[in-house]
Amino acid sequence: MNDTIQETITVTLNGEERQVPGGLTVSDLLAHLNLHDRSVVVERNREIIRRDEYAEVAIDAGDTIELVHFVGGG
Amino acid sequence: MNDTIQETITVTLNGEERQVPGGLTVSDLLAHLNLHDRSVVVERNREIIRRDEYAEVAIDAGDTIELVHFVGGG
């Protein structure tokens, strides 16, 4: 995440509108949310982002992002 | 039931001590209890009294009398 001043943008994160800094990559976003060390799957605008793309794929204003993981289930 | 004055005697009627006039026959007793027109079976001191004996059999003090009939049952 570069250190120049950034304006915040609005994205839909897990169903809720949230303000996040502009210009983030997926990696940045996970770090920003303290999820960088977690095995989280990222879906951006209904498309799954591969792990090895986290560093390139940018988050844009208006994006719909889903962050999912495994929970107990039958 | 003769009309001379009678003293009452104590009998056990369906499990309860009761005073009844002395010198009664079974027929008298049923009449006395307004049961003469009912098909009631009479047991006196654990012996069943036949209908045709009602007029002769006397009720004595201390007798244990059971008066039973049919009720609804399965």
Added chain:
Amino acid sequence: MNDTIQETITVTLNGEERQVPGGLTVSDLLAHLNLHDRSVVVERNREIIRRDEYAEVAIDAGDTIELVHFVGGG
């Protein structure tokens, strides 16, 4: 069925090749098969023929005809 001499044609009747007189209508065919008085449904080349068309619809060589009715069933 007109009375001029006719050559026979071959049709598939209920799955079997059969010779029938040429120039028959459906009505003629049913009569020819002694089925005219029976409530039979006629399918010609996979198309159901309405009763009121029996007199017009002609049977051509090579036709596939199914003649069905109701039988006992569960």
Added chain:
Amino acid sequence: MNDTIQETITVTLNGEERQVPGGLTVSDLLAHLNLHDRSVVVERNREIIRRDEYAEVAIDAGDTIELVHFVGGG
């Protein structure tokens, strides 16, 4: 089993009449039948003979003897 000459007697052994030497004790009988080394229960004339009596109890003519043991069962 003493060694003087003995006549045979008839006893009922497990339901069958058998000839056995006279003057036998229960122990003798078991030995005679090659059952001395087996855990067999002896009933004589409907009375169970205790193991420690085998050497004393004599078999008499006409005795009914049952020799039983354990077999497989549910």
Added chain:
Amino acid sequence: MTVTTERLAALDEPLEIAGRRFRSRLILGTGKYKDNETMIGAISASGAEIVTVAVRRVDLDRTKEEGILYHLDRERWSLLPNTAGCYTAEDAIRYAELGRAAGFTDWIKLEVIGDEDTLLPDVEGLLEAARTLVAEGFKVLAYTNEDLVAALKLEAAGVSAVMPLASPIGSGLGLLNPFNIRLIKSRLSVPVIVDAGVGTASDACMTMEQGVDGILMNTAIAAARDPVQMALAMKQATEAGRLSYLAGRMPRREQAVPSSPTTGMLD
């Protein structure tokens, strides 16, 4: 009463108990109805020809209250006194004799109960009482366990009918052990009448399909939401089960078999 019952008469022999013949294979208890009118309505709808009654003390303080005979037309229904509530052979014999002394019948529905919570029979006491009552000339219909050996001994004792339970009295659990009931029926000559436990019409129908001669019930009707309607249902179900037994059911197959022809299909 219904045409069906008349047809039944042609299709089935009557039920014969102690030399008397009955058209209905249903025997009804008269207990636990909310009122006498409902009771009479239910008994009528059921087509029953025999009804059971209990022997109890007259209530001396409410002598206006009449016994059940005041309500039951004795021309129409045969009475079957019971020994309900008796826990020993001696008590059961006493109640049986009181019932007979009423002068209507020498039949007795013999119960010797062994346990208050379940009202299950005491086979030992039952056999003792049955032997005595038969010797005294009673026609004994014995309420018993689904116990073949007890049933065989009751028959040997001379009872007029053996009445094994389907499940405990008033439980409505239905026929818990069809195997035992079938077994008992297959081995006895006297009528086998299943007594107690039937809860609904299909229980009655399935019970009759085991081949038994009849059913005795009370609570299933008296405690139904609509007793009169349930009584009619029980009549129908008992007749249906009997007819089905006589008609001979189709064989069960784990393989399906088409009901429509497999030939004559189109190309």
Added chain:
Amino acid sequence: MTVTTERLAALDEPLEIAGRRFRSRLILGTGKYKDNETMIGAISASGAEIVTVAVRRVDLDRTKEEGILYHLDRERWSLLPNTAGCYTAEDAIRYAELGRAAGFTDWIKLEVIGDEDTLLPDVEGLLEAARTLVAEGFKVLAYTNEDLVAALKLEAAGVSAVMPLASPIGSGLGLLNPFNIRLIKSRLSVPVIVDAGVGTASDACMTMEQGVDGILMNTAIAAARDPVQMALAMKQATEAGRLSYLAGRMPRREQAVPSSPTTGMLD
């Protein structure tokens, strides 16, 4: 026909399918009878008002042999053609159209079979065919699995009745899954008619006690030792189960409850 049935008319509303009302809740198949006389006798005894028929080729070599219509009084019984033997939606639609073309009815008992050994339905094909036939104006009575979701989709597709099976066609295994049948009935508005698998009268009685609207059967009657008598048994059992359902059964209790008074016992 019987007094009981007349009483039933007072106690129960009629069965309504596709706007038509019927007194009998039993629908009979006409297959597998040893002769037509037995078939007519059985249908008459059953009280059924609707009978199913299959669509098959005329046998051109024995034109003397008449179709079943020669034997069935169409004033008395409504015909319900089926699509038995069809393994695809396309075939089923073809047979349905042929059945309708006979000119008697636009009702169709829709079967789309998925397996030859068990004759179990193909839910996918069934839904496809049902949607098409409803669009073509047929009144569809759909033979289906004891599958709630399929039943809900059939209702949504506009069928006139949903007909889940009790067990495979012709198996006589009875009601294998009462829970599913109860579930389906509880969720649908269109009539639920249990079709196939009933083997004996108690099966029919228990099936009706689940609250369903009717039963369709064939083999249980045709393959009974005495089909006419079994037909009467099935009539009685179906009415009994319906009445029992309406009357409301007693509660089940694991504890016994006496039918005779516990008071008024002697000392």
Added chain:
Amino acid sequence: MTVTTERLAALDEPLEIAGRRFRSRLILGTGKYKDNETMIGAISASGAEIVTVAVRRVDLDRTKEEGILYHLDRERWSLLPNTAGCYTAEDAIRYAELGRAAGFTDWIKLEVIGDEDTLLPDVEGLLEAARTLVAEGFKVLAYTNEDLVAALKLEAAGVSAVMPLASPIGSGLGLLNPFNIRLIKSRLSVPVIVDAGVGTASDACMTMEQGVDGILMNTAIAAARDPVQMALAMKQATEAGRLSYLAGRMPRREQAVPSSPTTGMLD
């Protein structure tokens, strides 16, 4: 023997009969095995600590043939003689005394049979024999009907265990009447061991889930295609049923309940 059994020891108290404690809740019969090697293999695999034996005449013509004791390690298995084949109390008492006289045990599996075809118990004779044998100092384990009242009387008579049947001896019909077995267990203090009728592992498992203290079986193992393997299955099933009873099963629900969260779904 298995880790599981060791864990069981921690999870469950031992089975206590007549003051002796056992880890295994399975008692095995020794009859009907095709050979002694199979019998020993099966008993070993089952983990049983008690085995039953019958009392019979020595065959005087084949004295080479040894009794069963020649094969059974008496250090490893406790003997439980039975009175199988006895039809009167008198006979059963005689066989019991012969069994005790063998000098191994004063325990007796008491059978008084009332019917040859079904081998069902004669409750009257059973009670008479039980009372006598208890008075003579025997430890009586009584094979009986699924009859609560008989069970209560046997307990009152002082038997060491009540052993109601699941279904007839050698029938393999399984637990025909779980209700009665549960009932008997709920009312007795002495151990309740289900004897006879278990046919397969799930029968054993379900029987233990009723809360009873143990199971006695013979034919289910001896007549299985592979007796040793079935013996292991029965061991597992008996432990599983016991554990399941102790663990407390989930409540039954006619409504479904998801196993996965209903929240956190995606848009």
Added chain:
Amino acid sequence: MTVTTERLAALDEPLEIAGRRFRSRLILGTGKYKDNETMIGAISASGAEIVTVAVRRVDLDRTKEEGILYHLDRERWSLLPNTAGCYTAEDAIRYAELGRAAGFTDWIKLEVIGDEDTLLPDVEGLLEAARTLVAEGFKVLAYTNEDLVAALKLEAAGVSAVMPLASPIGSGLGLLNPFNIRLIKSRLSVPVIVDAGVGTASDACMTMEQGVDGILMNTAIAAARDPVQMALAMKQATEAGRLSYLAGRMPRREQAVPSSPTTGMLD
């Protein structure tokens, strides 16, 4: 883990799904445990080698809360993601892809639910999703109805296992239709694993005795009074049922057969 399981390895071939082999025939769900410690204890006790997990949103407001992977040792247990909560093929496919993207497995427990109250499967949607996911290279284990035709179509679609239900998810009603389950097993080549509805150990044992390859359960263990103990019971019951199936049960007989010799009786 236990000696028994080692013996099992000798007695039974491993369960093979999609080319992988497992010793345990029990698959466990990870939902509804009161805490993670109980969950781990239960899974360990059950001997399961495969556990299911659900795909859900991360809770952004409580990022301390870890996902389940934090608790599950992935060396020890294989993960089987499910599509629980999906009501359309499209949703199920989306969840399946998200599950695969987590990078642990391309296996998916496919659920397409058709009804919220019962969580019963939508066979149409299920087949559509299964065909797509198989084409995408998933190893599909399909939760389905006890519907033979659907099972045959799933196999034809290339699924790795067919998982018919015993009864609705979380109901604990047990194996409602053993006939259908046996039927499905008899006709399929891919493994048949009964999924959902098992409520207690005897349900599991009886289910395995139908010959199926395995059982998937969750609520029966998580909602037991003592989940860890019930997990052990389920392990034992599953092994017992499998062994019993392999050992071959004795024939059922309506006639009794003595376990003790009928010869050698005394006079």
